[in-house]
Structure formats: structure tokens, C-alpha cells
Amino acid sequence: MNPEELDQIAETQREAESHFAHKVNVCVAAGCVSCQSQGVKDALDKEIAARGWKERCKTKGVGCMGLCAEGPLVSTDNGTLYQHVAASDAGEILDNLDGPPIQRLHCRTDIPFFQRQKKIVLENSGIIEAERIEDYVAASGYTSLMKVLTEMSPADVIQEITRSGLRGRGGAGYPTGLKWSTVSKAVGKQKYVICNADEGDPGAFMDRSVLESDPHRVLEGMLIAAYAVGASEGYIYVRAEYPLAIQRLRTAIRQAERLGLIGSSICGTRFNFHIDLRLGAGAFVCGEETALIASVEGKRGTPRPRPPYPAQEGLFGEPTLINNVETYANVPAIIRNGGAWYAQIGTEKSKGTKVFALAGRVQNTGLVEVPMGITLRAIVFEIGGGIPEGRKFKAVQTGGPSGGCLPEECLDMPVDYENLAKAGSIMGSGGMIVMDESSCMVDVAKFFMDFCMSESCGKCVPCRVGTYQMHRLLDNVTKFRAAPEDLTTLSGLCELLKATSLCGLGQSAPNPVVSTMRSFGNEYKSHIEEHRCPAGVCGAGHSGGAR
Amino acid sequence: MAAPATAIDFTRPTAPNQDKRWKLVDATMRRLGQHPRGLIETLHTVQETFGYLDNDALKYVAASLRVPLSRAYGVATFYHFFSLKPAGEHTCVVCMGTACYIKGAPQLLDAVQNDLGVEVGETTADGKVSLLTARCLGSCGLAPAVVYDRDVAGKVSPQLMRERLAQWRAHES
Numbered sequence: 001m002n003p004e005e006l007d008q009i010a011e012t013q014r015e016a017e018s019h020f021a022h023k024v025n026v027c028v029a030a031g032c033v034s035c036q037s038q039g040v041k042d043a044l045d046k047e048i049a050a051r052g053w054k055e056r057c058k059t060k061g062v063g064c065m066g067l068c069a070e071g072p073l074v075s076t077d078n079g080t081l082y083q084h085v086a087a088s089d090a091g092e093i094l095d096n097l098d099g100p101p102i103q104r105l106h107c108r109t110d111i112p113f114f115q116r117q118k119k120i121v122l123e124n125s126g127i128i129e130a131e132r133i134e135d136y137v138a139a140s141g142y143t144s145l146m147k148v149l150t151e152m153s154p155a156d157v158i159q160e161i162t163r164s165g166l167r168g169r170g171g172a173g174y175p176t177g178l179k180w181s182t183v184s185k186a187v188g189k190q191k192y193v194i195c196n197a198d199e200g201d202p203g204a205f206m207d208r209s210v211l212e213s214d215p216h217r218v219l220e221g222m223l224i225a226a227y228a229v230g231a232s233e234g235y236i237y238v239r240a241e242y243p244l245a246i247q248r249l250r251t252a253i254r255q256a257e258r259l260g261l262i263g264s265s266i267c268g269t270r271f272n273f274h275i276d277l278r279l280g281a282g283a284f285v286c287g288e289e290t291a292l293i294a295s296v297e298g299k300r301g302t303p304r305p306r307p308p309y310p311a312q313e314g315l316f317g318e319p320t321l322i323n324n325v326e327t328y329a330n331v332p333a334i335i336r337n338g339g340a341w342y343a344q345i346g347t348e349k350s351k352g353t354k355v356f357a358l359a360g361r362v363q364n365t366g367l368v369e370v371p372m373g374i375t376l377r378a379i380v381f382e383i384g385g386g387i388p389e390g391r392k393f394k395a396v397q398t399g400g401p402s403g404g405c406l407p408e409e410c411l412d413m414p415v416d417y418e419n420l421a422k423a424g425s426i427m428g429s430g431g432m433i434v435m436d437e438s439s440c441m442v443d444v445a446k447f448f449m450d451f452c453m454s455e456s457c458g459k460c461v462p463c464r465v466g467t468y469q470m471h472r473l474l475d476n477v478t479k480f481r482a483a484p485e486d487l488t489t490l491s492g493l494c495e496l497l498k499a500t501s502l503c504g505l506g507q508s509a510p511n512p513v514v515s516t517m518r519s520f521g522n523e524y525k526s527h528i529e530e531h532r533c534p535a536g537v538c539g540a541g542h543s544g545g546a547r
Numbered sequence: 548m549a550a551p552a553t554a555i556d557f558t559r560p561t562a563p564n565q566d567k568r569w570k571l572v573d574a575t576m577r578r579l580g581q582h583p584r585g586l587i588e589t590l591h592t593v594q595e596t597f598g599y600l601d602n603d604a605l606k607y608v609a610a611s612l613r614v615p616l617s618r619a620y621g622v623a624t625f626y627h628f629f630s631l632k633p634a635g636e637h638t639c640v641v642c643m644g645t646a647c648y649i650k651g652a653p654q655l656l657d658a659v660q661n662d663l664g665v666e667v668g669e670t671t672a673d674g675k676v677s678l679l680t681a682r683c684l685g686s687c688g689l690a691p692a693v694v695y696d697r698d699v700a701g702k703v704s705p706q707l708m709r710e711r712l713a714q715w716r717a718h719e720s
Contacts, residue, residue: 031688034689203683205686205688241682281628282626296584366688435649
């Protein structure tokens with residue numbers, strides 16, 4: 001494979017596509033698949049065959065189009081988007097390919113949900129067929145890899161990534177360029193590149209969506225990273241709970257190997273890189289890098305103290321680069337358009353875009369990609385369309401069990417790593433859950449503490465025992481059995497866990513409690529002093545959730 | 548000259564029984580070089596082919612990969628995805644992720660726990676249905692979500708779920 005051959009593949013693909021007068025895209029990512037979108041695609045294919053249109057019309061099984069709650073989604077090549085499509089609608093859709101949209105199914109795309117997004121990571125999602133490498137190549141796929149291998153030295157690549165200002169999208173926001181540079185300088189017999197696809201935060205599905213919609217993009221990002229740091233082996237650690245993502249990644253790796261884009265002497269250079277999958281087995285703590293490494297090594301996923309950081313001593317004791325799915329997915333675009341281009345987008349310290357999984361009590365739930373610096377209000381009320389059923393906004397939760405609940409006062413804050421941290425939450429991997437007045441914030445804090453308690457690996461005492469004690473105290477509050485001094489104990493435990501836990505899980509476990517006590521202290525008070533839950537969720541026999 | 552470490556006499560254990568499916572397990576172990584680091588991948592294969600990990604399987608995998616039985620058991624019990632007991636004829640997984648939680652997943656659980664007379668993680672006495680929960684399926688746009696066997700269903704209500712489970716239990720097979 002060389003740049004000319006790659007161009008040839010892209011050209012052939014575009015040529016083949018141009019023969020079709022019409023293309024109908026059906027979303028076959030997990031959200032729509034669970035509303036039977038495969039059946040819609042089959043029905044369209046059958047109808048096309050029955051009409052003898054095979055030469056001029058084709059269907060494509062594409063990735064996520066974003067508006068997951070309205071699936072199955074279908075789009076046609078004149079830009080019309082249809083929602084809640086059933087298999088029985090196939091004929092009608094084909095009848096109206098040239099005409100105006102079918103009103104009954106039409107989903108308007110001039111709404112802020114679509115207009116206010118800026119797509120870099122998701123640029124191919126909903127457009128290309130995830131299971132065909134030719135489609136990715138036709139969308140300029142693997143050209144960044146070619147550019148890197150033929151025109152750039154590893155140092156140039158790192159410089160470009162540094163210039164872009166890209167920061168780790170797994171949550172902590174460590175500068176990616178700096179991480180790459182540390183690994184490239186580390187000395188070892190063998191270096192590894194790992195992709196962290198163990199998306200464990202409840203309420204987050206960005207990585208799953210990227211892997212299902214555009215798996216080659218992640219592979220290309222990993223290849224470029226491997227070239228930059230001098231690694232020859234890579235692992236993708238993906239959750240076993242994501243069977244569709246696993247299947248598409250396996251297909252993508254096989255296709256890239258066949259074209260010589262993964263393997264030995266890639267593009268005739270001395271660069272070798274092999275990628276293998278490792279399946280997670282349902283342990284949240286494995287999102288922590290040292291625990292993830294232990295799991296790839298076939299052991300229990302318990303973290304270990306750092307330093308040494310994985311950049312020095314990681315997988316099998318060798319220098320290892322670990323980045324998250326979304327971080328790698330940004331890389332091909334940065335190389336293609338330049339670091340300076342990427343650095344124009346976003347705020348001073350947080351560059352580029354961020355993908356959020358918007359869910360909960362909000363009108364438009366789904367996947368959105370927005371430039372850093374956009375306000376929470378714009379995300380929740382413009383893109384998200386506000387709170388349904390005329391209810392009142394209460395909080396937005398970011399960062400999963402390690403994050404916090406942000407109240408109304410924070411809505412006008414521009415979203416970036418620093419601001420979210422200042423407000424008592426974290427960027428996290430991108431889950432964003434909107435809550436309205438029907439959610440009790442003490443109950444939500446208890447929900448996350450229950451999560452951290454069960455997911456604590458048990459290696460260090462503060463986390464193992466502390467999360468249990470905090471959960472018990474919160475349980476007492478929700479059952480109206482707590483005393484005012486329990487809140488002091490709770491605050492004390494929050495500080496203790498933060499200061500003394502071994503890894504991020506324990507250190508950040510108090511965040512939901514701290515942030516709800518700060519912004520919704522009156523709710524704790526009503527539970528304790530008046531034995532009353534303002535949202536009407538809690539009580540002696542309560543099971544949680546919402547009304 | 549001392550013999551290299553790899554030359555230590557090692558007899559490969561034989562599979563617990565004649566079941567052909569052990570060949571799949573052997574293939575996974577071979578692919579990963581019969582090395583202890585393949586433990587988790589191998590357990591995945593066992594669970595995928597047999598549905599769960601029983602003691603015989605753990606002993607066989609541990610011996611084949613030369614890891615102490617305590618480590619194999621430790622790994623199998625550490626990860627939630629591995630199950631040490633067989634599941635019922637059908638499984639029903641209620642997602643307890645944040646989005647599902649605030650959209651009523653606890654009410655779903657309450658309803659079916661009552662109907663089935665089981666707690667989470669248990670199987671009904673007739674062996675028909677296992678009730679499980681998941682941390683997050685990533686189907687947050689469809690909250691609350693439930694997985695019936697392998698099909699994800701979104702926007703589930705206690706009523707819908709009761710009906711589905713009643714169908715399973717009524718159906719003789």
C-alpha cells in the first residue's frame with residue numbers, strides 16, 4: 001500500500017457510488033438497532049430489488065446520526081432525515097425520493113440540535129458504512145497515516161499534536177502531546193499503545209458510538225500514535241458489554257490488515273504495528289490506566305501506585321501510551337488539517353470539540369459534538385431542546401460517578417476542563433445527564449455512592465471502607481433516619497477519601513456528594529430536619545429513581 | 548548447562564469431558580500462546596461457549612495456562628461479567644445506568660422482583676428467567692432500557708415488562 005494505491009481505492013469507491021442516483025442511509029448503530037433498524041434496511045433492500053432499482057438506488061448501513069431517542073433514523077441523499085421509521089414505511093420512502101419529505105416521518109434538521117454542533121470526531125458518523133474500509137478511505141481515511149509515514153518524522157507528529165492543544169478525552173484532560181512525547185523518550189525493549197475503550201461511566205456512550213460508526217478512525221489514530229512514540233504493538237481494551245462495537249472493530253482490523261495498513265513494513269517503511277483486542281469483563285475500575293494494564297495482562301484489575309507512570313513502566317513493564325477512544329479519533333483530523341486549525345476551535349486551555357452523550361430528562365437525547373467553550377445552557381436548552389412535560393430544570397450531571405451535579409447557576413458557564421472542575425464537577429468522558437424537579441439530589445448522590453461502593457476493587461482501605469460508610473450515611477438520609485451531625489461525618493469522609501485513596505475511583509467518589517451538598521444543601525436539610533423529600537422520591541420504603 | 552525455563556516438564560491437562568466445545572477453549576489458549584496473560588480471554592471463551600464458568604472449567608483453564616487455581620478463581624469472581632452459575636432459560640437484564648435510573652429503572656425492578664419472586668442475580672424456581680442488572684448498556688437515549696435475552700428494548704414500562712416476562716413463563720419448551 002502506498003499513497004497512490006490508497007487514492008486509487010478512494011477513486012474506485014467514489015466512481016462506484018456515483019452510479020447510484022439515490023442513496024438511502026439507515027442507522028445501524030446500537031441505539032437504532034435496538035429499535036429494529038436492521039429490519040428497516042432489509043425492507044428497503046427488498047423493495048429496491050422488487051422495483052428493479054438495484055442499478056440506481058442503494059441502501060447504506062451507516063453509523064450514529066445522533067438523535068438516538070427518535071430511532072430508527074433514515075436519511076436520504078437530498079438531506080432529508082426521517083425518524084421512527086418502520087419496515088412498512090420502505091415503499092413510501094422510495095416513492096418520495098425525488099419529492100418533498102414525508103411529513104409523517106420527517107425530522108427537521110434546521111433545529112439547533114443539528115445546527116449548533118461541530119463535528120470532527122463524528123464527521124463520518126451517519127455518513128459512511130462502518131463495515132467497509134473503502135467507504136472510510138473515500139472519506140479521506142488513512143490519508144493522515146500516509147502523510148505521517150511519507151512526510152513526517154515522529155518528532156514532527158508529536159509537535160503537531162502538541163500544537164493542536166488536544167487534551168485527553170477520557171476525563172482527566174492531560175495534554176496529549178506531552179504524553180506522547182514522554183512515551184517517545186522512554187527507553188524500553190518494546191513499546192505499547194493501548195486504546196482505552198472501557199467506557200464504564202453510567203450514562204456515557206460516546207466511545208461505543210464512535211467504535212460502531214467509524215472504527216477505522218480509531219485505528220488510524222492509534223497507528224499515528226504508534227509511529228510517533230515508536231511502538232509496534234497495540235491493544236484495544238473494549239467492554240464485553242458492547243458486542244456490536246467489538247464485531248465492527250474485529251472487521252475493521254481484519255480489513256486494514258488485508259490492505260497492509262496494519263502489520264509489518266506498513267507502506268513499505270520500517271514501521272510495524274499490530275493491533276489486538278482485549279475484552280473487559282465488567283469492572284469500572286479498569287478505566288483507570290494501571291488497572292486496565294493489569295487486566296490486559298490477564299490479572300484482576302486493581303490499580304497500583306504511580307509513579308512509575310505507564311509511560312515509563314506500563315504493559316509488561318514496558319513504556320506504554322494509553323489514550324481514550326475519542327482522543328485517538330481526533331488525531332487523523334488534526335494531522336490532515338494541522339494543529340493550528342484544531343487550536344482555533346475551543347477556549348484558551350481546552351481546544352477542539354467534545355462529544356457528549358446527552359440523556360435523562362431532556363427533549364432530545366442522543367449524541368452531540370460541540371466546540372469547547374459552549375455554555376451548558378446552550379447544550380441543555382438549545383441542542384437538548386429543554387426539559388419535557390413543562391417541568392423545571394434542576395441539575396445536569398457530568399463526569400459520571402467521578403463528577404458532580406451542576407445547578408442552574410452554572411448554566412451560563414462555558415464548558416471546558418477548568419470551569420467544570422472549578423464548579424465541582426469534571427469533564428469526564430462525556431456523559432451528561434439532565435435532571436428535573438422529579439429527581440432527589442440526595443437519592444442521586446446515593447445512587448453514585450452505591451456504584452462506587454460496588455465497583456471499589458478493595459485494594460486500598462479508604463475507598464473500600466469509606467464508600468461503604470458514606471453509602472450507609474446517605475441511605476439513612478434518604479430513609480429519614482439521619483441526624484444533623486451525620487452531615488459533618490459525611491463531609492469528613494469526603495475529604496478523607498479524596499486525600500488518601502489509591503486511585504481516581506476513590507479520590508473522586510466523593511464528588512457527587514460534595515457537589516450536591518454544596519448546591520442542594522437544603523434538600524439534605526429537609527430530609528434530616530423535616531423528614532421530607534422535596535422531590536417526593538425518598539421515604540422508608542423508597543426504591544429511588546424518580547416519581 | 549542448566550536447562551532453559553521452558554523445558555520444565557509440563558503435561559497438558561486433559562479436558563474435563565468429551566464435549567467438543569473444549570476445542571474452542573483450547574483454540575483460544577493456543578492463540579494466546581498458552582500463556583498466563585491469556586487467562587481473561589480464555590474465561591471469556593468458556594463463558595461464551597458454556598454460558599458460565601464451573602469449577603471443572605476453572606481447574607482446566609488454570610492448569611492449562613499454568614496459573615494457580617486461586618488466581619483463576621480470583622479473576623473469575625473479580626469481574627462482574629463472569630458468572631459462576633448457569634443462567635435460566637431466558638435472561639432479563641435491567642439497565643441501572645444513570646439515565647435509566649432517573650427514568651424509572653428502580654420501579655421496573657420492583658415490579659418484576661415481586662412478580663418473579665427473585666432478587667437481582669437469581670433465577671426463578673422453574674429455571675425460566677434469570678433477573679440481572681447492568682451498570683450501563685450505553686442505550687441512554689432509550690432509557691429505561693432492558694435486555695431480553697439478546698434484544699435491547701427501550702422506553703420500557705413496568706406493564707410492558709410484566710407482559711414480556713409472563714409470556715416467557717407461560718411458554719412451555
